[in-house]
Amino acid sequence: MTPIIFHIDVNSAYLSWTAVEQLKNGAKVDIREIPAIIGGDQKSRHGVVLAKSTSAKKYGIRTGEPVANAFRKCPNLVMYPPDHRMYREKSRQMMEYLKIFTKEIEQVSVDECYMDFTKISDRYSSPIDGAIEIKDGIRKNFGFTVNVGISTNKLLAKMASDFEKPDRIHTLFPEEIKVKMWPLPIGDLYMAGKSSVQVLKKLEINTIGALAQSDPELIVLHLKSHGRMLWEFANGIGASAVQSEPEEAKGIGNSTTLREDAQTLEEVCPVFEELAKSVGRRLKKAGKKAKMVSMEIKYYDFRTLSHQMQLEKPSNESSVLYKAAVALFQEAWSGEPVRLLGIRTSKLVDEDEPEQLTLFDIQPPKEPDEKHKRLKKAMDELNKKYGEGSVIKASLMKKKK
Numbered sequence: 001m002t003p004i005i006f007h008i009d010v011n012s013a014y015l016s017w018t019a020v021e022q023l024k025n026g027a028k029v030d031i032r033e034i035p036a037i038i039g040g041d042q043k044s045r046h047g048v049v050l051a052k053s054t055s056a057k058k059y060g061i062r063t064g065e066p067v068a069n070a071f072r073k074c075p076n077l078v079m080y081p082p083d084h085r086m087y088r089e090k091s092r093q094m095m096e097y098l099k100i101f102t103k104e105i106e107q108v109s110v111d112e113c114y115m116d117f118t119k120i121s122d123r124y125s126s127p128i129d130g131a132i133e134i135k136d137g138i139r140k141n142f143g144f145t146v147n148v149g150i151s152t153n154k155l156l157a158k159m160a161s162d163f164e165k166p167d168r169i170h171t172l173f174p175e176e177i178k179v180k181m182w183p184l185p186i187g188d189l190y191m192a193g194k195s196s197v198q199v200l201k202k203l204e205i206n207t208i209g210a211l212a213q214s215d216p217e218l219i220v221l222h223l224k225s226h227g228r229m230l231w232e233f234a235n236g237i238g239a240s241a242v243q244s245e246p247e248e249a250k251g252i253g254n255s256t257t258l259r260e261d262a263q264t265l266e267e268v269c270p271v272f273e274e275l276a277k278s279v280g281r282r283l284k285k286a287g288k289k290a291k292m293v294s295m296e297i298k299y300y301d302f303r304t305l306s307h308q309m310q311l312e313k314p315s316n317e318s319s320v321l322y323k324a325a326v327a328l329f330q331e332a333w334s335g336e337p338v339r340l341l342g343i344r345t346s347k348l349v350d351e352d353e354p355e356q357l358t359l360f361d362i363q364p365p366k367e368p369d370e371k372h373k374r375l376k377k378a379m380d381e382l383n384k385k386y387g388e389g390s391v392i393k394a395s396l397m398k399k400k401k
Contacts, residue, residue: 003240004127006115007149007157008098008134011166013111014038014051016144017090018080023143035059036078039067050082050302054166064301087111090142097141101134106242109304112161114154116242131169139167155238156181158190177236182209190233191226191305193334199223200230208234225331251290254278255342261300262338265330272325273318275343280318283345287352289314290345293321295328298340306344307332314349321345 010016015038019031031053038051047067059074071077091110098105104116115134117127124130131148139145149161150171159181160172172180187197189208199222205211211219212234219227232238254275262268272295283290294308307328311320325343 001118003152004117004121005151005154005157005240005242006117006127006131006134007154007161008113008115009147009149009161010094010111011145011147012051012053013090013144014082014087015053016051017087018083020090020143021083021086031078031080034078035061035074035076036080037061037067037070038082039070039079040081090144093142094138097138098134101130104242104244106244114157114242116244117150128169128171135167135169153236153238153240154242155190155233156236162188162190174236177212178209181236182207182212182234184208186211189230191303191334192230192233193299193303193336195335196223196226196230226334229332251292251344251346251348252279252282252286252288253294253342253344254282255296255340255344257298257340258338262341265326268329268338268341269326271341272329272343273322275341276318276322276325279343279345280316280321283316283348284351286348287350288348289316289351290321291347291349292345293324293328294344294346295325295332296340296342296344297329297333297338299334300337300339302339305332308346310347314347316351 012032015036016032018038019027023030033055034053035055035058036053037049037056039049040047049061049063049065049067049070052061052063052070056070056074056077059070059077061070061073061077067079071079087110091107095105095107095113098113098115102115102117102120104119105113106115107113117130121127121130124133127150131150135146135148145167147161147163147165147167148169149157149159149163150169151157151160151173156172156174156177160170163170163172163180184207186192186200186206186208187194189211192200200206200211200219203214203218203222205214211231214231216228216231219231221227223230256271256275258271262271290311291314292308292310294306297305299305309324309328311324315321321343329341
């Protein structure tokens with residue numbers, strides 16, 4: 001059966017949830033209909049635009065830019081501080097509602113998730129009908145809107161949900177890639193950050209289609225493994241399995257928001273080292289080892305990325321976790337400033353579970369001692385004098401007698 005994957009994304013989540021809460025408490029103005037942003041104190045680390053209204057977007061205000069810049073663009077802008085506790089509650093309510101349809105849900109952030117619609121698709125005349133019921137149900141029950149992207153894998157569903165907003169449903173099936181995705185600017189491709197886009201444009205690759213039809217080896221030459229990933233994304237190649245396990249069952253992990261955005265590998269490595277020590281201690285305390293390690297990045301503009309690898313054998317050693325995380329980071333990092341880093345382990349096994357040895361685990365024999373050296377020398381001399389294998393033949397003849 002062909003997979004059917006939904007990507008459900010709340011439209012301007014922080015601002016929408018703030019608006020819903022204000023209206024519930026008697027507000028006369030819906031801040032979604034005026035130039036408004038959710039942001040922080042201009043003097044603080046979080047003094048950036050976290051969410052914006054459609055009206056604010058018309059002034060050129062971008063998510064992730066300093067609040068001060070936003071006010072310069074629109075002096076009559078209205079700003080409200082974030083309320084993360086309230087956001088988590090709104091998110092929880094939405095996820096509980098979605099589980100009415102299926103438990104096959106992977107929440108990837110507070111305001112977005114993937115849903116594996118495959119097993120329930122026969123309840124509807126088409127996936128679009130199912131998406132309409134979900135989208136309209138969220139608006140009716142909770143007062144905010146979502147976009148739903150539909151495809152056969154998570155990547156394409158994610159790309160589809162980013163098409164025209166708000167309150168829309170879009171499909172991006174493999175046969176629609178050339179028409180719907182390839183004409184888009186290269187910067188619209190998922191995980192194509194500023195530095196990657198600059199490199200690609202120097203190669204005269206300005207659209208997603210141009211990247212898809214380029215030589216992948218050329219892209220790897222300029223962008224390494226991140227380039228390979230972008231080339232695959234441009235061709236619609238991406239993970240399709242929705243990881244619907246509860247977070248507690250996935251494993252043990254830790255993440256940290258940096259005081260200042262990290263811009264070099266040298267800045268990142270000490271952070272991963274501390275995270276690896278923390279995760280390793282927790283694994284040992286739980287009596288577990290991990291078969292899988294994943295690394296998480298949150299960029300300066302709040303885009304997130306995770307990348308994972310299978311370990312050769314289960315481990316809870318911080319050195320192993322650290323090396324895996326750094327290798328994953330080097331493979332996936334776009335070169336842009338990073339504000340959060342994380343390490344998560346999964347596929348846990350009991351610490352005392354028997355391990356299958358590999359060839360690398362088998363120790364080579366120790367150097368022979370003096371007694372064995374003398375014996376070998378004597379056998380070599382006899383074989384040389386009486387012919388190769390004479391010592392073995394004499395031994396066999398003696399046994400027969």
